[in-house]
Amino acid sequence: MVKVVVCGAAGGIGQPLSLLLKYSDLITHLALYDIVNAIGVAADLSHINTASKVTGHVGKDMLPEALRGAHTVVIPAGVPRKPGMTRDDLFRVNAGIVRDLAEACAEHCPKAFILVISNPVNSTVPIVCEVFKKANVFNPRRIFGVTTLDVVRSSTFVHEIKPQFEPHLNRITVVGGHSGATIVPILSQIKNVSFTPEEIKTLTHRIQYGGDEVVKAKNGAGSATLSMAYAGARFTTSLLEASVRGKRGLVESAYVYLGSPGAERNLHSTGLEYFAQDVELGPEGVMNVLALSDLSAEEEALVKTAIGELKANISKGVKFVTSAPVSAKAKL
Structure with missing residues (x-):
């Protein structure tokens, strides 16, 4: 059985994400969790004529039931960004939500793949990893920050000015992080397309x-x-194709802890514990972290800027867990 859990399933990302996952023939049980409305969303999706069972789980008391037996947990929970709101503002609201969900995952499904969508990803992924470290169940190959939207946008925006570039057939590598200046698209490596400065x-x-x-x-x-x-469903599907079906050669950009196979090169070149780059997916999650490709001078400068910002983002996430009082709890 392949059970996929969506935490934050009744939200603006959670509902369409759950709908897209209901289409997957790789999922046998889709469990939807939220603090409100998840049961109604589950009832609605359960009428769709695909094979997966859908269940709804509302409130902290039902979270263990939702998570037990999970193969993959996708976390879009949290508040959305509003006009004038920075990702630092988001951090103050979403960090506690992500921490508490991570604690529940560490207890009830410690071997599940954890896919973090909740922003700011540059900081929330370190939060999840630190929680798993504290619980002695940390496996860097199984925790991902979903940065696929940056890849999707890159292909779309390139196609708009270069129609010969087919966005659904070509994937552009994006490295760094998942906010503003930390996002570095590697446009210099695109084949058969040239750009002016x-x-x-x-x-x-x-x-x-x-x-x-x-x-x-x-x-x-x-x-x-x-x-x-859409981006979250795409990454989840790629991971399931690799981990359930054993499909080889699947590569996606993701924000991961640089303690996985192949990551040593990027750990050395960036000096960071977390970085978004191309990752080859496999049965255990991260099969191989691909080395940074040759960068143009402009891209090298962008990566240097990204590294400076990421250091602060990562530190903020780590300190949120390691410096917090043991009794601190945020509402789920």
Whole structure:
């Protein structure tokens, strides 16, 4: 049985993400958890004529039931970003939610794959890892920050100015992190497409701040929920293809702890414990962390800037767990 749990399933990302996962023939049980409305969402999705069973679980008391036996846990829980809201603002709200969900996962499904969507990913992934370390169940190959939206946006935006580039067939490597200047698309490695310096500058900025584009367009009514749901479902499906079906050669960009096979090169070159880069997926999660490709001078400068910001982001996440009083609890 392949049980996939969505934590935050009734939210703006959680609902469309759950809908997309209901289509997967790799999932036999889709468990939806949230503090409200998850049972209604589950009832709605259960009417779709695909084979997976759907169950709804509401409130902290039902969280253990939702998590037990999980193969994969996807975490989009938290509040969305609003106009004028930075990812630091988000951190103050979402960090406790992610920590408490991680504690529950460490207790009830310690061997599950954990896919973190909740922003700011640069800090929430270290929170999850530190919780798992404290519980002595940490496996760096099984915890991922989902940065797939940056990859999806890159392909889409390149296609808009270079129609010959087929976005659904070509994946662009994106490294660094998952916020603003920490997002570094490696445009220099795209085959059969050339850019002017101005095009590279414009594309890079748009990819880095694509989230702001959506927040402004929604005029305070939300953030990038639908595209993020698509990206989350894509990464989840790739992981299931590799871990359940044993499909080889699947590569996705992801924000991971640099303690997995192949990560030593990037650990040395960045000096960071966490970094987004191409990851080959396998039965145990991270099969291999691919080395950074040759970068242009402009990309090297962008990576240097990203590293500076990521150091602070990572430190904030780690300290949130290691410096917090034992009794501290945030509401789920």
